[in-house]
Amino acid sequence: MAHDASTHHDDHDHKPHGFVNRWLYATNHKDIGTMYLVFSLVMFFLGGLMAMVIRGELMFPGLQLIEPEFFNQMTTMHALVMIFGAVMPAFVGLANWMIPMMVGAPDMALPRMNNWSFWIMPFAFTTLLLPLALKVFFDIGGGGPAGGWTLYPPLSLQGGDSVAFTIFAVHMMGISSIMGAINIIATILNMRAPGMDLLKMPVFVWSWLITAFLLIAVMPVLAGAVTMLLTDKFFGTTFFSATGGGDPVMFQHIFWFFGHPEVYIMILPAFGIVSEIIPTFSRKPLFGYKAMVYAIASIAFLSFIVWAHHMFTVGMPLGGELFFMYATMLIAVPTGIKVFNWVFTMWKGSMTFETPMLFALAFVILFSIGGFSGLMLAIVPADFQYHDTYFVVAHFHYVLVTGAIFSVMAAVYYWLPKWTGRMYNERLGKIHFWASAISVNVLFFPQHFLGLAGMPRRIPDYNVAFADWNLVSSLGGFAFGLTQLLFAYIVWDCSRNKSLAKATDQVWEGAHGLEWTLSSPPPYHSFTTPPVITDSMLAHGNVAH
Amino acid sequence: MKQIGMGLSRIGIATAAMAFSLPGMAAVDRWKLNMTPGVTDVSQQVYDLHMIVLWICVVIGVLVFGAMGVAMFRFRKSRGAIAEKWAHNDKAELVLTIIPVLILISMAWPATKVLIEMADTRDAEMTIEVTGYQWKWGYRYVDSGVSFISSLARDSDDTRQLGSGLDPHSVKNYLLDVDRPLVIPADTKVRFVITAGDVIHSWWVPALGWKQDAIPGIINDQWTLVKEPGIYRGQCAELCGKDHGFMPIVVEVKPKAEFEQWLAAQQGANAGAEPVATLAEPVAAEAAPSQG
Amino acid sequence: MGQTETHDPNIYYVPHASRWPIIATLALFTTMIGAALTVNKVAVGHYVLYAGLAALVFMLFGWFGDVIRESVKGFYNRQVDVSFRMGMIWFIFSEVMFFAAFFGALFYARMFVVPWLGGEGDGALTHEFIWSGYSSAWPTNGPLKVGGMFETIGAWGLPFLNTLILLTSGITVTIAHHALRAGERGKLLTFLGVTVALGMLFLYFQATEYYHAYHELGLTLGSGIYGSTFFMLTGFHGLHVTLGTIMLLVIWFRCAKGHFSRDHHFGFEAVAWYWHFVDVVWLGLFLFVYVL
Numbered sequence A: 001m002a003h004d005a006s007t008h009h010d011d012h013d014h015k016p017h018g019f020v021n022r023w024l025y026a027t028n029h030k031d032i033g034t035m036y037l038v039f040s041l042v043m044f045f046l047g048g049l050m051a052m053v054i055r056g057e058l059m060f061p062g063l064q065l066i067e068p069e070f071f072n073q074m075t076t077m078h079a080l081v082m083i084f085g086a087v088m089p090a091f092v093g094l095a096n097w098m099i100p101m102m103v104g105a106p107d108m109a110l111p112r113m114n115n116w117s118f119w120i121m122p123f124a125f126t127t128l129l130l131p132l133a134l135k136v137f138f139d140i141g142g143g144g145p146a147g148g149w150t151l152y153p154p155l156s157l158q159g160g161d162s163v164a165f166t167i168f169a170v171h172m173m174g175i176s177s178i179m180g181a182i183n184i185i186a187t188i189l190n191m192r193a194p195g196m197d198l199l200k201m202p203v204f205v206w207s208w209l210i211t212a213f214l215l216i217a218v219m220p221v222l223a224g225a226v227t228m229l230l231t232d233k234f235f236g237t238t239f240f241s242a243t244g245g246g247d248p249v250m251f252q253h254i255f256w257f258f259g260h261p262e263v264y265i266m267i268l269p270a271f272g273i274v275s276e277i278i279p280t281f282s283r284k285p286l287f288g289y290k291a292m293v294y295a296i297a298s299i300a301f302l303s304f305i306v307w308a309h310h311m312f313t314v315g316m317p318l319g320g321e322l323f324f325m326y327a328t329m330l331i332a333v334p335t336g337i338k339v340f341n342w343v344f345t346m347w348k349g350s351m352t353f354e355t356p357m358l359f360a361l362a363f364v365i366l367f368s369i370g371g372f373s374g375l376m377l378a379i380v381p382a383d384f385q386y387h388d389t390y391f392v393v394a395h396f397h398y399v400l401v402t403g404a405i406f407s408v409m410a411a412v413y414y415w416l417p418k419w420t421g422r423m424y425n426e427r428l429g430k431i432h433f434w435a436s437a438i439s440v441n442v443l444f445f446p447q448h449f450l451g452l453a454g455m456p457r458r459i460p461d462y463n464v465a466f467a468d469w470n471l472v473s474s475l476g477g478f479a480f481g482l483t484q485l486l487f488a489y490i491v492w493d494c495s496r497n498k499s500l501a502k503a504t505d506q507v508w509e510g511a512h513g514l515e516w517t518l519s520s521p522p523p524y525h526s527f528t529t530p531p532v533i534t535d536s537m538l539a540h541g542n543v544a545h
Numbered sequence B: 001m002k003q004i005g006m007g008l009s010r011i012g013i014a015t016a017a018m019a020f021s022l023p024g025m026a027a028v029d030r031w032k033l034n035m036t037p038g039v040t041d042v043s044q045q046v047y048d049l050h051m052i053v054l055w056i057c058v059v060i061g062v063l064v065f066g067a068m069g070v071a072m073f074r075f076r077k078s079r080g081a082i083a084e085k086w087a088h089n090d091k092a093e094l095v096l097t098i099i100p101v102l103i104l105i106s107m108a109w110p111a112t113k114v115l116i117e118m119a120d121t122r123d124a125e126m127t128i129e130v131t132g133y134q135w136k137w138g139y140r141y142v143d144s145g146v147s148f149i150s151s152l153a154r155d156s157d158d159t160r161q162l163g164s165g166l167d168p169h170s171v172k173n174y175l176l177d178v179d180r181p182l183v184i185p186a187d188t189k190v191r192f193v194i195t196a197g198d199v200i201h202s203w204w205v206p207a208l209g210w211k212q213d214a215i216p217g218i219i220n221d222q223w224t225l226v227k228e229p230g231i232y233r234g235q236c237a238e239l240c241g242k243d244h245g246f247m248p249i250v251v252e253v254k255p256k257a258e259f260e261q262w263l264a265a266q267q268g269a270n271a272g273a274e275p276v277a278t279l280a281e282p283v284a285a286e287a288a289p290s291q292g
Numbered sequence C: 001m002g003q004t005e006t007h008d009p010n011i012y013y014v015p016h017a018s019r020w021p022i023i024a025t026l027a028l029f030t031t032m033i034g035a036a037l038t039v040n041k042v043a044v045g046h047y048v049l050y051a052g053l054a055a056l057v058f059m060l061f062g063w064f065g066d067v068i069r070e071s072v073k074g075f076y077n078r079q080v081d082v083s084f085r086m087g088m089i090w091f092i093f094s095e096v097m098f099f100a101a102f103f104g105a106l107f108y109a110r111m112f113v114v115p116w117l118g119g120e121g122d123g124a125l126t127h128e129f130i131w132s133g134y135s136s137a138w139p140t141n142g143p144l145k146v147g148g149m150f151e152t153i154g155a156w157g158l159p160f161l162n163t164l165i166l167l168t169s170g171i172t173v174t175i176a177h178h179a180l181r182a183g184e185r186g187k188l189l190t191f192l193g194v195t196v197a198l199g200m201l202f203l204y205f206q207a208t209e210y211y212h213a214y215h216e217l218g219l220t221l222g223s224g225i226y227g228s229t230f231f232m233l234t235g236f237h238g239l240h241v242t243l244g245t246i247m248l249l250v251i252w253f254r255c256a257k258g259h260f261s262r263d264h265h266f267g268f269e270a271v272a273w274y275w276h277f278v279d280v281v282w283l284g285l286f287l288f289v290y291v292l
């Protein structure tokens, strides 16, 4: 390249030497993306291990393994680790890897801030996990937070030393997420190659643009909410106590103003991923590109006005209940558009079923099932029965595990050959898929029954009437957990095993988009000069109309 | 570690017990799949609503997943399918926006009706104050001044301890039994005013068709009207600390006359006894005693 | 790093690896752990906290130092400049949302909670059963008069003066900006200096006001919901004024050193934006916390 001589401020295509230079001081979007993904996998296993403790205790009625207090710590930490440690960093990692390659940029817009965003995460989780680790390994202190991931006061304030650690850890995660999101927005809005108009961007990029907006809008609100918890506990304020004119329910309003958009933060990038994969393996452009983009935007908009559907039983005025019910139900419309359009994309295509496609198809079905139960939860009188039961637990694991997590797995299989330059072991991939898809349903489907039959969530022990389905669910859980070891092996194998087949640049026969015009693995700086974009490179063909 | 060891042996016992009890144990409703229709008008309506929405979702699911199945079968490359090029169809998209809206309206309509009915606590014939505590329930019959505390039954409490060595299957109504049940009259509109003394709890008896959060410093109200006498069981449904799983609710519905007798007996017994300090215990705020 | 002095202005400047982010992380981590230990009353806590804060300051100087050096060397082309601008705009938006959480608490408490506790609207039962002695009003420290008697700070004394001070500082920073663009160094330094002085004056008055509140009015962070919202909002704002003033001061020194050119001075603009944001938030505060 012509400009080479003048611009080796960073030994151009040569990676920085040494561990410290390359990783601790990293500014390269791919390296940072890799670190995010590895971190996320570690957290997924950690959160999963906690889930295994939960399922182990719930396998039979009676307490067999742990004390109730520790059970509550497991539930709380499982959720915090999975949400903030596994799902969100996984999506950020994918954004880091793919967005510059998809829009034709050399790197992220603000590479050093990018590094900071990442490195905060391991330290935030050290802070979060510290009290629990001290208790488990050295029997010091009272252990981790046990008030549920929703941190409702006054219960959450009853915690011991862990409260402050949890709050400051949340602050750190907030700082990290906000900076990560700012970086992504700046990259998308400012770093696109000429010709990559907004409405020509891959849907994955669109989904992240909107997700990043949600993040910047709501992470500070969470920070505000936990700050008020902090002052209520340590500085004598009474935001959340009626004695001083506050209200515990006020915390819930503020928390869910963050919390509901948060759940869409965990699903919009998944929509983006699936919208990349289905066209590729259907060999047909994405159906209704614009409608897909507008649908994501509508979901994001609606996500700000539905928060109180988590609070139908707190005793809101009737008008409030009705408003939040209607608004929540409306989300089914744009989400439906997405589902229908994925089906239309397959229609009259020419489909093959490699592992990424299998995960994407399972996503469409299983996420929809989770969406259906979400819709049922939105019906206020029925939610009076469902609320805080295993029906809710089943709902959100369908959207989170078979939704968010499945989409991440689909994405990893889809882009892994691009990242490593080698094809992963397809046979093992398919085994991983089928074992996961079957066991995850054994794990979570019976939880619908448990909830409807009357089993509350967040309990370590239950009446014997719930014993059978709990046993089934636990067995499914162990099977699903073990299966994920295979996933870790496949990824490791693909990045290390030199005897695997080399990947072509395009990797998949039906793949379109800028990222597939780069070599596999791609150069260290993706597009040092902006590429010239032709329509055939775009992921979704004729979007002109 | 000793505990885990014991726990594991318990698991063995439990498995054996389960294998044994599969045919027997008619008392417990096992492998239960669905929500209870309950014992009140409201709970029946809630159940119907639940079933309507469930079936609508099932039908939509069958259509959508069916279409996917057909696509996966017919348009696979291995069958020689050749991809077409079209990528949008405004009419189809419009239709598939409008139809869901109509479906949603058809769900929202009955839901609104039921909700409005549930919110109407007027004309209640009696009021009971329910207060959640860590980890028990306080009940007060507002008009007669009778009040008492209701906590987990002794046999359940013994069995549920970690490593108790006792078998939950042998306890009747394991974790769903209390020392003193709440007694209410049949055929009477009873209003509940619900609050809490420390942290948030939630009062839930599935057969009545609703749950209502008990929030310190705040009163929520709900009502019920049970026709049939009987015993109905429920649990606290909001995480409230370590023994959240161990504060069940038992409601005994008695025929009116029997209820009156019962109440009179309580009034006699209660006279002289220290009345239970229920809410209005505004120290509620200490809600957050920091344990340092 | 094979760093050279030249950079192709047509190519996006991807900065070389830097040790500042990891230092920033460690500094933040130390600060947060220190803060957690401090509130938990661990003896060494505040030393850790101060060490962390010192490291943060060190980091800021180091990191911005690098950025300034690169900027002065002309590595940053137009596109990089736009990235920085977007970064700053979205950062300010996140701050707006942070304040929104506290404003939300204020509005919710004033519009709903306090009237409900006083028995209005949906709060009738809460009032009847728990807080029957309480009549809602604003300001209030709640039914239990948490924190004891207090008086509030009138809007038209120091707070009004502070409003004028901040508004004026908004104008002076704009004049300074125009001066920068016109290349009038003397005027630039004068007006920027005045802005810094006004910021400090604001803080001085606010400190006076806090002192007055704590020592004479009985108004503290613990004065129920009024004290909570009052000090949370004004305190958090004061923190932002402090940061803004420090940033303005740094910019003043950079102007004095001649870092900025007439059409290339993003650092200046970013701080000016921030200052305007702090200004606007104050107007909201003045209106909703003091006047209404």
Ligand code: HEA
Pocket: A150, A263, A264, A266, A267, A309, A310, A311, A328, A329, A331, A332, A333, A335, A336, A337, A339, A367, A368, A369, A370, A371, A372, A373, A374, A375, A376, A377, A378, A379, A383, A386, A387, A388, A392, A395, A396, A399, A400, A403, A404, B057, B060, B064, B100, B101, B103, B104
């Ligand atoms: C990725 C995360 C995610 C996603 C995407 C969703 C999606 C939805 N959620 Fe869920 N939800 C959670 C995560 C998520 N949720 C979590 C974590 C909780 C519990 C938090 C806690 O308490 O700990 C929760 C809890 C929760 C509740 C509170 C329950 C309770 O505590 O009582 C409610 C109530 O309304 C709800 C509703 C919905 C709805 C209506 C959707 C909709 O977006 C779903 C829309 C999708 C579809 C409807 C399917 C596809 C559509 C079609 C095929 C079109 C045609 C369909 C129709 C016309 C019906 N969710």
Ligand code: HEA
Pocket: A044, A045, A046, A047, A048, A049, A051, A052, A054, A055, A075, A076, A078, A079, A080, A082, A083, A086, A087, A147, A148, A149, A150, A393, A397, A400, A401, A404, A405, A443, A457, A458, A459, A460, A477, A478, A479, A480, A481, A482, A484, A485
């Ligand atoms: C993205 C989010 C996410 C994900 C991925 C998961 C994944 C899983 N979750 Fe969880 N979960 C939540 C979010 C999530 N969950 C939330 C928000 C709550 C609510 C918390 C609250 O109430 O506050 C919750 C609560 C929750 C409960 C209810 C607890 C209670 O109410 O008391 C249960 C119970 O079954 C459960 C189970 C599981 C299981 C079995 C998995 C599995 O999918 C995990 C599978 C992964 C692994 C197992 C790791 C990999 C493998 C190994 C580590 C090897 C070792 C394996 C063996 C020993 C078998 N989760």
Ligand code: CUA
Pocket: B132, B133, B135, B200, B201, B202, B236, B237, B238, B239, B240, B241, B243, B244, B245, B247
């Ligand atoms: Cu009381 Cu849960």
Ligand SMILES: [Cu+2]
Pocket: A259, A260, A263, A306, A307, A309, A310
């Ligand atoms: Cu929600």
